[in-house]
Amino acid sequence: MVLRILGVPTLPDQSTLYALGGQMPFSINALAMVMNEISATHVPGRWQAQTVFAPTGNWDHVFQVLGASSAWIAHFRVPLERLGHLVVVLSANAKRIEVLDPTHPGTYYWMNVDEFMAVWNWEAVYLQNTPRQR
Numbered sequence: 001m002v003l004r005i006l007g008v009p010t011l012p013d014q015s016t017l018y019a020l021g022g023q024m025p026f027s028i029n030a031l032a033m034v035m036n037e038i039s040a041t042h043v044p045g046r047w048q049a050q051t052v053f054a055p056t057g058n059w060d061h062v063f064q065v066l067g068a069s070s071a072w073i074a075h076f077r078v079p080l081e082r083l084g085h086l087v088v089v090l091s092a093n094a095k096r097i098e099v100l101d102p103t104h105p106g107t108y109y110w111m112n113v114d115e116f117m118a119v120w121n122w123e124a125v126y127l128q129n130t131p132r133q134r
Helices: 014-020 028-039 059-066 113-119
Strands: 046-051 072-076 085-092 096-101 107-112 120-128
Touching: 014 028, 028 046, 028 072, 028 120, 059 085, 059 120, 096 113, 107 113, 113 120
Parallel strands: none
Antiparallel strands: 046 120, 072 085, 072 120, 085 096, 096 107
16 A cells, blocks of 8 residues: 555555565565565665654654655554554554554544554554665
8 A cells, every 4th residue: 555655656466465575474574675675666765664662752753753754554463462464554643643454345544642552563664765876
């Protein structure tokens, strides 16, 4: 979804993505690697995978950094569930988060920050712009 939003013209199907990711459920690191491979010639920057923290509790600032270049991906994981799932964060601020969720049938919704923090495991994939070559 994020690559489509950024205008990457040719996107692989799910089976190709699965093969590129090592034929196992995606970690955020595998996802960032695959996204960099697919979007290298179309997106200025590199996708980074990272567990993020807000030592001062200022999640609004963290959301601004993650979303500075594009929509970003959050890893949702319900406590005690074996696998989580990845969602696209379109926008986020101190009060609410706008989400595209690919879980069937695919949904769009807003969450307040408390709801988001209850299911987000602080793992993110985000686009980090790099200086352009001259």
